[in-house]
Amino acid sequence: MIKSLDVYLHKSYVGQITLLPQEDTLFTFDKSYSEDPERPVLSQSFMSRFGEFDPHTRTYQTRLHPFFSNLLPEGHLREYLATKNKINPEREFALIEALGKDLPGGIYIQPSHEKNASK
DSSP: OOEEEEEEETTEEEEEEEEOGGGEEEEEEOHHHHHOTTOOOSOGGGBOTTSOBOOOOOEEESSOOHHHHTTSOOHHHHHHHHHHHTOOTTOHHHHHHHHTTOOSTTEEEEEGGGTTOOO
C-alpha cells in the first residue's frame, strides 16, 4: 500500500514523504517550493556543496531521509512513542506520521488528504 504525508515548514507546503512497497520511503519536493527563489529553507542538507538548492532524492528502506529521521526521538522516548502507537520503532514512516504536528523547527506533517488543513 502506498501512503503519503505532506510536509510543511510553518505554513509553506514543501513536499511529500511517500511510503512505497517493501517499506521504502521517498521524500520529494513540491515543484512550486523547488522553483520559488524566496522559499523558506527546510535544511542546509538539501543544498549542494556550491550552496545551490538540490532537490535530488533517493529511497530509504524502513527509514526516512536523514533530515526527517533526525527529527524523531531516540532511545526510551522512541520506544515509548512506538509502544503508545502500537508500531515498530524501526518503522520511521509510522513514527513521523504519529508525531505529525509535534515536530521541532516549525515542521509539521499530515496525511496527504488533509492538505488544506491548518496547523
